[in-house]
Amino acid sequence: EATAVAMIARIKDGTGVAFHRMERLEKQLEMPLPAATQWELMEAAAKFIRPALNEFIRQAAQGEVIHNDDTSMRVLQLPREPDDKRTGTFTSGIVSIWMERMERTIALYFTGAKHAGENLADVLKQRAEGLAPPIQMCDALSRNTPNLTGVEILLAYCLAHGRRQIVAVAENFPQECRYVLESLGAVYGFDAETKQQGMSPEQRLRFHQTHSGPVMEELHQWMDAQFDEHRTEPNSGLGKAISYLLKHWVKLTLFLRQPGAPLDNNIVERALKKAILNRKNALFYKTPNGAQVGDLFMSLIHTCELNGANPFDYLTELQRHYAELATRPEEWMPWNYRDTLARITRTQAA
Numbered sequence: 001e002a003t004a005v006a007m008i009a010r011i012k013d014g015t016g017v018a019f020h021r022m023e024r025l026e027k028q029l030e031m032p033l034p035a036a037t038q039w040e041l042m043e044a045a046a047k048f049i050r051p052a053l054n055e056f057i058r059q060a061a062q063g064e065v066i067h068n069d070d071t072s073m074r075v076l077q078l079p080r081e082p083d084d085k086r087t088g089t090f091t092s093g094i095v096s097i098w099m100e101r102m103e104r105t106i107a108l109y110f111t112g113a114k115h116a117g118e119n120l121a122d123v124l125k126q127r128a129e130g131l132a133p134p135i136q137m138c139d140a141l142s143r144n145t146p147n148l149t150g151v152e153i154l155l156a157y158c159l160a161h162g163r164r165q166i167v168a169v170a171e172n173f174p175q176e177c178r179y180v181l182e183s184l185g186a187v188y189g190f191d192a193e194t195k196q197q198g199m200s201p202e203q204r205l206r207f208h209q210t211h212s213g214p215v216m217e218e219l220h221q222w223m224d225a226q227f228d229e230h231r232t233e234p235n236s237g238l239g240k241a242i243s244y245l246l247k248h249w250v251k252l253t254l255f256l257r258q259p260g261a262p263l264d265n266n267i268v269e270r271a272l273k274k275a276i277l278n279r280k281n282a283l284f285y286k287t288p289n290g291a292q293v294g295d296l297f298m299s300l301i302h303t304c305e306l307n308g309a310n311p312f313d314y315l316t317e318l319q320r321h322y323a324e325l326a327t328r329p330e331e332w333m334p335w336n337y338r339d340t341l342a343r344i345t346r347t348q349a350a
Contacts, residue, residue: 005045006315008038013297014311016277039290046293048322049315053296055329056303060106061126063096065260067137067268068144070116071276074284075291080113091275091295092116094123095268095306099201099260104335107271107302111291121146135258137265140248156254159184160264162245169237176226176238183219187212191255191263201259213256220249274298309334317341 011017019035026033060066070092078089092115094108110119116138124146127134133152138144139161146153163184170177190211194204223242226232232239245252255261278294285291297315304311314334318325324344325332331340 002319018282060096115143157251158265165241
């Protein structure tokens with residue numbers, strides 16, 4: 001029944017409980033269901049509801065702010081091209097946001113040999129022509145940047161990554177690190193205030209320029225002085241942390257020049273915790289097909305969570321209405337599927 005598959009998927013890919021652990025729990029509850037059967041049910045359901053994921057990808061490509069990052073993953077039977085010398089396997093997370101409609105946030109997962117930048121490039125191939133360049137938020141690793149001809153991107157780097165490097169050396173340089181952390185803390189405080197007041201992207205930009213701009217400018221001057229006046233050794237822990245901030249300063253401060261630019265990449269790092277939890281409990285995917293099924297359900301479940309929809313109900317209704325989903329997938333998104341169900345009910349009653 002559709003609710004059984006929805007519950008299995010919710011527990012496995014929503015909370016990271018491995019199939020064999022669910023099997024033991026179900027046996028104790030006198031509802032024995034072998035792990036292999038659970039997998040077969042999810043694999044079969046995935047084929048019917050895949051149009052929803054395809055629509056997720058299409059709509060994510062149109063986003064105004066796109067976050068991406070990846071984490072390591074294991075796929076035991078992952079085929080590779082003969083000339084591919086890479087040995088890593090990753091789960092990439094992509095979170096696409098519409099700034100004017102924050103209720104429409106899409107989370108995508110892709111597991112395989114590709115890095116986050118390559119997976120983002122595949123998504124952006126579906127971006128419609130004529131749209132403004134999206135803001136891409138990531139860390140400074142080159143593998144996170146897509147190499148795609150014809151699509152312009154406004155690149156922003158994660159301020160939280162720079163902050164973590166300061167935190168890592170705070171014990172050895174308490175006074176200097178305290179100043180940097182308090183400065184960044186003030187900026188985050190201003191950003192929280194923009195959210196509390198429900199500011200538009202343009203209002204938020206002006207607010208940051210007025211309040212955060214002077215703080216960041218003073219911080220930049222202070223970091224320059226650390227090297228110019230020989231207060232900090234460039235090869236020390238603090239020197240390397242400051243060098244990172246100075247090297248990437250333009251991309252770290254895009255929020256002072258571009259409406260809607262975020263401060264950090266925390267939203268996708270939180271999204272990747274689902275993949276990390278599955279890796280911790282299940283250890284690996286056996287095949288690429290298994291990874292794709294896991295990616296599909298994680299994408300659907302986390303997108304529901306980000307948009308305030310009920311993942312269990314959503315997965316259930318997608319299965320029950322797979323024929324309508326295949327015809328008009330855009331009407332079966334987490335933010336509008338209840339309206340679609342209501343319309344179907346009215347039509348049937350008439």
